[in-house]
Amino acid sequence: SLAGPRRRLLRPRPRRTALGAPSSCVLAIDADASATPRHQFKDTPLVARTGRRAGDGDTRRKILDAARSSFANHGYQGATIRVIAAEAQVDPALIHHYFGPKEDLFAASIEFPLSPANAVETIMADGIENAGRNLVRLFLSVWEIQPTRDALMAIVRAGVTTDQGAETLRQFFGEVLLSHVAPHLEGEDAELRVALVASHLIGMALLRYVVGFEQLAKASPDELVDLITPRIQDYLTG
Amino acid sequence: SLAGPRRRLLRPRPRRTALGAPSSCVLAIDADASATPRHQFKDTPLVARTGRRAGDGDTRRKILDAARSSFANHGYQGATIRVIAAEAQVDPALIHHYFGPKEDLFAASIEFPLSPANAVETIMADGIENAGRNLVRLFLSVWEIQPTRDALMAIVRAGVTTDQGAETLRQFFGEVLLSHVAPHLEGEDAELRVALVASHLIGMALLRYVVGFEQLAKASPDELVDLITPRIQDYLTG
Numbered sequence: 001s002l003a004g005p006r007r008r009l010l011r012p013r014p015r016r017t018a019l020g021a022p023s024s025c026v027l028a029i030d031a032d033a034s035a036t037p038r039h040q041f042k043d044t045p046l047v048a049r050t051g052r053r054a055g056d057g058d059t060r061r062k063i064l065d066a067a068r069s070s071f072a073n074h075g076y077q078g079a080t081i082r083v084i085a086a087e088a089q090v091d092p093a094l095i096h097h098y099f100g101p102k103e104d105l106f107a108a109s110i111e112f113p114l115s116p117a118n119a120v121e122t123i124m125a126d127g128i129e130n131a132g133r134n135l136v137r138l139f140l141s142v143w144e145i146q147p148t149r150d151a152l153m154a155i156v157r158a159g160v161t162t163d164q165g166a167e168t169l170r171q172f173f174g175e176v177l178l179s180h181v182a183p184h185l186e187g188e189d190a191e192l193r194v195a196l197v198a199s200h201l202i203g204m205a206l207l208r209y210v211v212g213f214e215q216l217a218k219a220s221p222d223e224l225v226d227l228i229t230p231r232i233q234d235y236l237t238g
Numbered sequence: 239s240l241a242g243p244r245r246r247l248l249r250p251r252p253r254r255t256a257l258g259a260p261s262s263c264v265l266a267i268d269a270d271a272s273a274t275p276r277h278q279f280k281d282t283p284l285v286a287r288t289g290r291r292a293g294d295g296d297t298r299r300k301i302l303d304a305a306r307s308s309f310a311n312h313g314y315q316g317a318t319i320r321v322i323a324a325e326a327q328v329d330p331a332l333i334h335h336y337f338g339p340k341e342d343l344f345a346a347s348i349e350f351p352l353s354p355a356n357a358v359e360t361i362m363a364d365g366i367e368n369a370g371r372n373l374v375r376l377f378l379s380v381w382e383i384q385p386t387r388d389a390l391m392a393i394v395r396a397g398v399t400t401d402q403g404a405e406t407l408r409q410f411f412g413e414v415l416l417s418h419v420a421p422h423l424e425g426e427d428a429e430l431r432v433a434l435v436a437s438h439l440i441g442m443a444l445l446r447y448v449v450g451f452e453q454l455a456k457a458s459p460d461e462l463v464d465l466i467t468p469r470i471q472d473y474l475t476g
Contacts, residue, residue: 156398160394161395161398169449174451174452194453196465199445200442204437214412227434227473231469231472235469
């Protein structure tokens with residue numbers, strides 16, 4: 001089908017193991033996924049892996065290369081689909097066919113294995129009162145996959161060291177948090193509380209994966225989930 | 239007195255305004271402090287400013303320059319006082335005279351306006367049950383002072399982009415958190431909980447000051463203190 005390649009990349013698939021009905025974790029791992037997480041969660045998590053179809057590779061790659069350089073050079077808002085299509089020398093409609101909306105293309109360009117909309121769906125699957133745990137688990141899952149981690153580190157480094165990198169991060173995460181996450185929260189200061197949640201998780205990733213701060217680096221994902229969840233949930237519940 | 243210059247730099251002074259007895263905030267600001275915080279807290283905070291004595295400047299500067307380059311080149315542990323003294327061409331005893339122990343010299347070299355020991359004393363002044371608010375306020379105070387913020391940003395950037403910068407950060411904060419902060423905490427996982435507190439505050443500073451993420455950048459320090467404190471206190475109380 002037309003939407004095939006995009007779905008394969010960005011949509012979580014139903015779990016197909018014999019472990020019973022999908023739990024709070026609605027994401028599955030391909031049995032043939034090449035990436036090995038550094039740690040494993042006690043109960044299976046994680047994120048859908050990229051599936052590629054023979055023949056699609058070149059076009060996808062061309063679009064992704066153009067997207068990466070456009071986001072890097074023009075920021076998230078400046079890198080319109082039209083700009084990216086021109087750089088990749090493809091029709092803008094083809095970008096939408098392969099990747100969906102711009103936020104999903106950006107997610108793919110940083111090798112983030114989920115679209116923002118699907119990530120939020122996963123986090124909210126068990127209601128806001130369980131969103132903290134789902135969020136922390138999903139966040140850690142994504143960072144535990146080596147290629148994704150490398151890409152995210154590059155993003156963090158660019159965001160911290162260059163104005164354009166900071167601008168891109170700011171615009172992308174601003175849009176995602178404000179349009180996808182904040183609307184689910186009740187109470188005052190929803191936007192600020194969501195930003196504080198993001199700051200905690202990003203700071204944790206920074207110290208654990210980038211700086212390699214010992215106490216955080218040696219903890220298991222499950223320990224981290226148990227410790228961080230109550231505080232994140234507290235922000236979400238308000 | 240011998241300890242004069244060091245005291246002037248690193249020790250908080252008793253408050254000398256007419257506002258009554260020292261409150262939870264044991265730090266005072268020099269009336270002639272050249273740095274203006276971007277925001278002001280409702281009730282007076284902040285940190286002691288550097289006082290310089292005529293004639294001390296050259297030696298202090300020479301030691302600080304040597305310290306900065308030694309920490310950058312050899313990491314926190316590799317840059318011994320002996321290495322730094324050799325580079326500055328001064329007697330090691332003089333370094334101790336001006337700056338006290340190595341952690342205080344490092345603090346001064348990154349323009350951190352407090353020694354780690356004094357920072358912890360300030361945070362714990364009202365007992366562990368109030369340490370959350372004192373910690374968040376102190377952390378924000380320090381970042382709100384422009385020259386300190388610039389220095390801290392440089393440290394964060396180096397920590398994120400270079401192995402040696404990461405190593406220095408790791409060693410210094412590891413020592414400070416483990417020797418000064420964790421011992422005050424009760425309950426399990428004290429070291430990990432302290433590291434998670436640090437991760438939240440560093441992530442917040444990253445998004446507010448370095449990346450300039452709008453929701454965090456536009457919040458006032460007081461709003462941030464009110465929102466962040468309960469979650470930090472929760473980690474500290476265990």
